[in-house]
Amino acid sequence: MKTLSNPRMAGLDSEGSPIEGFGETVLTPDEQQALLEARTVIRGEPAQRRESYDYLLTKGIADCDGCAYDLAGGRVHAEAAPGYRCLPPTEHRPSCGAIRMDADRLETAVAEQVLADMLRPGRHEELLRLQRDAGEEAERLARHIDGAEARFAALKAVRDQMLPDAFKAAEKATKNDVAAARTRLRFLQQIISVPLSDPHDVVAWWNAAPRASQRALILLSVTKVHVLASGSGRGHDPHKRIRIDWRNS
Known part of the structure; x- marks a missing residue:
């Protein structure tokens, strides 16, 4: 054995x-x-x-x-x-x-490439724009979540006019919508919290940042990390085993 x-x-x-x-x-x-x-x-x-x-x-x-x-x-x-x-x-x-x-x-390897990408000319401004967009979306989601109570009240007001199964389906859909909005808001808040004012400061921030915040920075910069096979000598250098699709919008 x-x-x-x-x-x-x-x-x-x-x-x-x-x-x-x-x-x-x-x-x-x-x-x-x-x-x-x-x-x-x-x-x-x-x-x-x-x-x-x-x-x-x-x-x-x-x-x-x-x-x-x-x-x-x-x-x-x-x-x-x-x-x-x-x-x-x-x-x-x-x-x-x-x-x-x-x-x-x-x-x-991924972290090194993400942090290096922030130092490319024009990239910092682009990430700041993406972060501002995230902030605006977070504000809209916060208002949407705050209005959930009113939507539930409106749904209950017409309960007697609906079939029981239809009411249950509508109530479940409303609850799922609020849950998804809260999950998305937590993610956006992590993105907003990344200190992008000076890209050089982010390197020092990364080493002590919470895992969720590190993940948020990666998702702000990257749409997908592709991991390649280890053949053809690529296994010795981890950077040669990854291919990154960068986020542009």
Whole structure:
């Protein structure tokens, strides 16, 4: 069982990234993870608690350059460092499962490019404009949320004139609308809080900024981060494994 716990049995290197051209493997990465967990139980060892990790580039920010499926955060096994991967394909998931990259390498490379992008001529002014647009949208959403009580009252006033199912559907839609508006407002508030007055100050701010604020700056600057396969020597330089679509409007 110890031999099977070697990452190469699943075609992975020591960082949990697929080895290009490795060929047929004994196990899939998921099967090896299940094996490691079973080994812990058999040996009577307490399950090692995984340290929680707040992934910076999940929720649609980063995808697999090969199949365009969004990357997920996870670990190859309990002792492994956090990483990103393209999930294995299933009947309902058109992913390829071929991309894997250490979280520290990917997130650092993206952050460096985002911060460097702010220093390009004209880019700072463009980001300030996007931030002002976010502020205006936040004001509109705040007014929309404040008016929710009046909309609920108006809906209840005509309840007797509606079919029960129609009223329930309208009430649910109104609640969902308010919930979505609040989620969007929280995101916009994170963007507004980024100190863009001097782009050089943002570098110092980044190192101590909350994760949500860092993510907001990335989303202000980027529409998508594409992660490439590690072949052709690209694995040595994380910057050569990413391709960024920059936000212009």
